[in-house]
Amino acid sequence: MSDNATSESASEKPEVAVEPTAPVPETVTLSIDGIEVTVPKGTKVIEAAKQAGKVIPHFCYHPGLPVDGNCRMCIADVRTWNPRAEKHMPARRPAVTCWVDAEDNMQVFTDTPEVLKSRATVMEFLLLNHPVDCPICDKAGECMLQDYYMLHDRQRSEVRDEKVHKPRLVPFGDRILYNGERCILCSRCTRFTEHVTGTHELGIVNRGDRAIVEVVEGGDFANAYTDNVADICPVGALTKTDFRFKKRVWFLKHTESVCGGCSRTCNTVVDHDREEIIRIMPRERPGVNDFWICNEGRDLYKELAATERPAAASLAGKDQASAEDVIAWIGEGLAAHKKEGRERLAVIGSSWMSNEEAWLLGHLVGKGVKGQHLAVKTDRVDGYPADDVLHTDDHNPNRLGASASGIAPGKKDGKDLAGILAAAQAGEIDTLIVWGPGLAHDWGGDDAVAEALAKVARVIQLTDAVDAVTPLAHAVIPLRNWAERDGTWTNVDGFHSRFKKALRPPKGAWDGFELLLAIADAGGLKSPAKNLREARKKLKQDPELQAREFLDGRFEFPGNQTGFRHLGGVLET
Amino acid sequence: MSVDTSHLEFSAAARERVEWLRTRYPKDHQRALILPVLSMAQREFGRVGPDVVHFVAEQIPVPPMWVEEVATFYTMYNTQPVGRWHLQVCHNISCSLMGAEIVIDHLEQKLGIRKGETTPDGEFTLIGAECLGSCGTAPMMQVNDHYYENLSLKAVDELLEQLRATPDQEPRAEDLPHGPGSGPSRRIADGAALQAGRGVVVPGHGVHRRDEDRPTVGDGEAQPPFQPRDMAQ
Ligand code: SF4
Ligand code: SF4
Ligand code: FES
Ligand code: FES
Numbered sequence: 001m002s003d004n005a006t007s008e009s010a011s012e013k014p015e016v017a018v019e020p021t022a023p024v025p026e027t028v029t030l031s032i033d034g035i036e037v038t039v040p041k042g043t044k045v046i047e048a049a050k051q052a053g054k055v056i057p058h059f060c061y062h063p064g065l066p067v068d069g070n071c072r073m074c075i076a077d078v079r080t081w082n083p084r085a086e087k088h089m090p091a092r093r094p095a096v097t098c099w100v101d102a103e104d105n106m107q108v109f110t111d112t113p114e115v116l117k118s119r120a121t122v123m124e125f126l127l128l129n130h131p132v133d134c135p136i137c138d139k140a141g142e143c144m145l146q147d148y149y150m151l152h153d154r155q156r157s158e159v160r161d162e163k164v165h166k167p168r169l170v171p172f173g174d175r176i177l178y179n180g181e182r183c184i185l186c187s188r189c190t191r192f193t194e195h196v197t198g199t200h201e202l203g204i205v206n207r208g209d210r211a212i213v214e215v216v217e218g219g220d221f222a223n224a225y226t227d228n229v230a231d232i233c234p235v236g237a238l239t240k241t242d243f244r245f246k247k248r249v250w251f252l253k254h255t256e257s258v259c260g261g262c263s264r265t266c267n268t269v270v271d272h273d274r275e276e277i278i279r280i281m282p283r284e285r286p287g288v289n290d291f292w293i294c295n296e297g298r299d300l301y302k303e304l305a306a307t308e309r310p311a312a313a314s315l316a317g318k319d320q321a322s323a324e325d326v327i328a329w330i331g332e333g334l335a336a337h338k339k340e341g342r343e344r345l346a347v348i349g350s351s352w353m354s355n356e357e358a359w360l361l362g363h364l365v366g367k368g369v370k371g372q373h374l375a376v377k378t379d380r381v382d383g384y385p386a387d388d389v390l391h392t393d394d395h396n397p398n399r400l401g402a403s404a405s406g407i408a409p410g411k412k413d414g415k416d417l418a419g420i421l422a423a424a425q426a427g428e429i430d431t432l433i434v435w436g437p438g439l440a441h442d443w444g445g446d447d448a449v450a451e452a453l454a455k456v457a458r459v460i461q462l463t464d465a466v467d468a469v470t471p472l473a474h475a476v477i478p479l480r481n482w483a484e485r486d487g488t489w490t491n492v493d494g495f496h497s498r499f500k501k502a503l504r505p506p507k508g509a510w511d512g513f514e515l516l517l518a519i520a521d522a523g524g525l526k527s528p529a530k531n532l533r534e535a536r537k538k539l540k541q542d543p544e545l546q547a548r549e550f551l552d553g554r555f556e557f558p559g560n561q562t563g564f565r566h567l568g569g570v571l572e573t
Numbered sequence: 574m575s576v577d578t579s580h581l582e583f584s585a586a587a588r589e590r591v592e593w594l595r596t597r598y599p600k601d602h603q604r605a606l607i608l609p610v611l612s613m614a615q616r617e618f619g620r621v622g623p624d625v626v627h628f629v630a631e632q633i634p635v636p637p638m639w640v641e642e643v644a645t646f647y648t649m650y651n652t653q654p655v656g657r658w659h660l661q662v663c664h665n666i667s668c669s670l671m672g673a674e675i676v677i678d679h680l681e682q683k684l685g686i687r688k689g690e691t692t693p694d695g696e697f698t699l700i701g702a703e704c705l706g707s708c709g710t711a712p713m714m715q716v717n718d719h720y721y722e723n724l725s726l727k728a729v730d731e732l733l734e735q736l737r738a739t740p741d742q743e744p745r746a747e748d749l750p751h752g753p754g755s756g757p758s759r760r761i762a763d764g765a766a767l768q769a770g771r772g773v774v775v776p777g778h779g780v781h782r783r784d785e786d787r788p789t790v791g792d793g794e795a796q797p798p799f800q801p802r803d804m805a806q
Contacts, residue, residue, distance in 0.1 A: 190638075194636075200636035200637075200638045200639070201638065202638070203638035203639070203641055203642045204642060205641055205642055205645040205646075206645045206646070207645070207646045207647075207648075207703060208703065214641075216636075216637050216638040216641060217576060217623040217626060217627070217637065217641060218575045218576035218623060218627065218637075219575070219637070219638075
């Protein structure tokens with residue numbers, strides 16, 4: 001644009017120095033079905049329309065992938081402003097809105113009769129060889145082809161020839177099955193392997209009605225992010241072996257959650273039914289995980305189900321101790337330590353506890369106070385290796401958040417994990433509070449833990465999983481796990497993500513935050529917040545928590561669970 | 574990837590040509606080399622199976638999937654070894670309207686093979702090709718590197734006989750180094766029919782390329798010879 005201006009003025013008056021061109025406007029304003037929107041320059045019309053509340057039907061376009069423009073479903077009547085004629089130029093043909101940049105003064109009509117008719121025609125072609133086996137297709141209910149057919153086409157196929165047959169049930173690695181007949185060749189999956197993972201395993205081979213997606217000859221589809229292709233496949237061509245025939249999607253209830261598989265804390269949606277997690281899907285969250293999650297994160301629910309949990313609260317030397325008894329015992333002990341002997345109390349927090357819990361626990365025992373021993377341990381050791389897509393090398397979500405919120409050694413003489421171990425071995429610790437499992441890793445094995453704990457008079461474990469500490473602890477209170485409670489985690493880059501309660505917790509399992517409030521009550525300690533909301537508010541003001549934002553993912557659930565909730569599997573709204 | 578390419582090697586001439594081609598494309602657009610290098614590989618190795626695809630990907634270098642996509646898209650790349658004569662009958666719209674399917678059926682019956690197969694004696698491979706850019710003279714087929722146009726069934730029969738009778742021949746030295754379209758492939762014959770130009774003259778049945786052999790239309794007047802449009806106008 002500036003080039004043109006320069007050359008024009010130069011050819012007219014070559015002797016005059018060319019004035020510097022005005023800075024390019026950063027935004028453009030256009031109208032979508034009469035609704036004005038202003039968007040950054042370079043935004044595609046389809047995205048601009050989304051901001052005007054108009055979802056233009058699309059298959060191949062995906063906000064997380066480069067534009068390809070092959071499906072032609074997103075066509076609309078796009079009229080550009082002609083400054084010389086001073087009018088909008090009528091479009092000669094429908095424009096592909098995922099490809100066309102929004103321009104100033106542009107007029108877009110997304111649902112005129114002509115546009116709808118063109119779209120129906122596009123659908124007719126896409127469905128030419130589609131088997132329409134929705135009743136046995138796992139995608140049914142969240143399939144874009146199905147939704148758009150109902151909205152735009154709704155006609156019988158005119159074709160009387162036999163449909164083209166293609167390979168079905170082709171394994172793409174261990175986790176994905178490909179059905180060539182359902183595939184509409186949108187190339188979302190191939191672009192994913194090309195641009196997101198950069199592994200180039202998938203490609204479209206052959207031509208015309210023989211074209212199919214294939215795994216590269218001699219290769220395997222086995223990267224850590226393979227399942228995303230099934231999410232973004234707009235139809236049921238790619239299905240996850242983990243989800244196949246497990247549940248019709250309309251029975252699923254969706255709860256916003258966060259993955260704790262590593263310190264990326266990808267935002268997820270937990271899809272569950274009858275108190276059982278059926279699958280974990282990614283939730284859009286710019287800056288954290290964008291649209292993707294790794295396969296480990298998807299399998300986390302299996303790990304959760306396989307975890308052995310403490311059956312009930314227990315107190316050493318007391319049969320049938322009720323949770324209240326244990327809480328009272330802990331509370332009194334804490335209060336005693338606060339009065340004197342602070343340096344004989346140590347708290348080992350968890351890298352899985354929520355910021356709110358960490359904050360409250362930190363306050364209760366004297367966060368930042370001289371001689372206070374607080375440390376965060378590593379709960380989980382194994383996981384996928386770090387890579388440059390999402391996964392980090394810390395297989396726990398909230399190390400940063402927990403220590404920033406309050407589980408950090410006191411300024412002076414506060415001991416860290418190794419320090420606490422040494423002190424325990426030397427018999428300098430009277431009370432040790434351990435949150436969650438996994439201490440054996442940081443303390444050098446089960447035997448070392450047993451040896452150190454033998455010298456501690458009161459070992460208290462608040463945990464959602466049994467580990468080497470549990471049988472040795474004098475008091476144990478079962479906690480709820482991440483799928484059963486609310487909270488926030490802070491990821492490695494300082495982004496907060498909020499997870500919500502998806503499952504009904506087992507009987508006797510305490511919400512960590514509530515438990516701490518109860519302990520404070522029992523010990524007569526002053527709690528800095530009366531409930532989770534207040535804690536969250538105060539946390540936000542906490543200067544120590546240097547976080548970039550305090551936002552949930554921008555995904556919201558519509559009241560009725562219909563519409564385009566699942567567009568592209570990434571739960572775009 | 575786990576495809577072994579160690580048994581493949583380009584001739585010196587081909588290697589030189591790859592290096593020369595490389596200079597024609599910007600550094601970040603070396604992907605454009607896939608077409609010519611694949612074509613050279615086909616001339617060198619006779620086919621572009623998985624091993625050749627990976628070999629080409631290593632030469633450029635690009636991910637093998639990119640090469641595989643290209644190699645399977647164009648019907649001119651033979652992913653399987655082909656017979657001495659590779660009959661590529663266009664069956665895209667124009668040719669189809671003009672009876673390409675009839676030609677293919679006829680060939681299938683005559684040769685006793687199905688589309689995509691090779692005769693047991695290794696003489697003929699029959700495939701259906703997508704538009705070969707010769708729609709004006711549909712139906713047409715490409716045999717190895719040469720076009721045979723305005724086909725009739727009789728012309729096809731005669732062509733088959735001519736091909737059978739044509740002895741195989743090694744490429745002429747002046748056709749190397751090979752580039753896309755730079756000369757007949759190793760499998761092309763130098764028979765009398767091919768000497769006549771880019772087509773087989775079968776009087777009365779079409780199959781022409783030279784203007785004097787064009788069929789007449791309407792009142793019998795010869796059509797004016799083909800004039801390339803003056804692009805300057
Ligand atoms: S498998 Fe799905 S995502 Fe991949 S090209 Fe086919 S329809 Fe598109
Ligand atoms: S990258 Fe980490 S946080 Fe994201 S899904 Fe995988 S394990 Fe979970
Ligand atoms: S969404 Fe625009 S062409 Fe496919
Ligand atoms: S359709 Fe046969 S050459 Fe174009």
